[in-house]
Amino acid sequence: MSEESVFVCVDHVGYAVPNLDDAIKLHTEVFGWRLLHRETNEEQGVEEAMLGTGEQLPQNAQVQLLAPLRPDSTIGKWLEKNGGRGGVQQVCYRVDDIEKASQVLRERGVTLLYDSPKTGTGGSRINFAHPKSTGGVLLEIVEPAPGH
Numbered sequence: 001m002s003e004e005s006v007f008v009c010v011d012h013v014g015y016a017v018p019n020l021d022d023a024i025k026l027h028t029e030v031f032g033w034r035l036l037h038r039e040t041n042e043e044q045g046v047e048e049a050m051l052g053t054g055e056q057l058p059q060n061a062q063v064q065l066l067a068p069l070r071p072d073s074t075i076g077k078w079l080e081k082n083g084g085r086g087g088v089q090q091v092c093y094r095v096d097d098i099e100k101a102s103q104v105l106r107e108r109g110v111t112l113l114y115d116s117p118k119t120g121t122g123g124s125r126i127n128f129a130h131p132k133s134t135g136g137v138l139l140e141i142v143e144p145a146p147g148h
């Protein structure tokens with residue numbers, strides 16, 4: 001894998017939000033985004049929504065809204081640290097092959113949080129790079145589910 005080809009594109013930007021319905025309303029009614037998908041991910045402790053633009057071509061980045069299922073979840077703790085206010089919690093880069101991309105990133109000194117990928121939105125496979133190894137940004141990598 002060449003240095004240029006670890007990531008395919010920016011897949012989505014993730015916002016931590018205190019209330020999912022309010023955040024969806026803001027993004028659809030004020031910003032004009034379109035709700036594409038909504039699901040609960042128990043393992044990650046989130047209720048989440050994915051939003052896109054009109055046509056939403058595969059290469060167009062999405063917006064992900066992440067509300068906590070529990071106060072002691074990752075998003076719950078993030079919100080608490082930020083005075084209960086929402087904000088950008090993560091940026092997610094898409095990869096074709098998450099095992100290969102993880103190996104390359106580890107070889108280059110990036111700290112991935114999970115030994116093997118976990119399940120993300122829409123049946124995707126995900127992992128995260130710790131902000132301490134990425135210049136301060138929580139970086140998610142995602143391999144979309146086949147057909148997505």
Ligand code: V0V
Pocket residue numbers: 014041044046048064066074075077078081088089090092113119120121124126128130131132136137138140
């Ligand atoms: C913490 N830090 C961050 C950060 N969270 N920096 C940038 N962006 C963030 N989101 C910094 C924080 O300022 C501290 O820096 C240091 O990391 C430790 O912070 P902490 O508050 O003690 O936080 P931890 O260590 O408890 O948790 C941080 C990690 C956690 C990254 C380990 O957020 C995590 O496990 N994230 C991965 C899972 C996740 O985010 N799930 C929700 C989305 P100083 O003060 O030490 O300098 S689920 C999702 O995206 C899905 C399902 C999907 O996309 O499909």
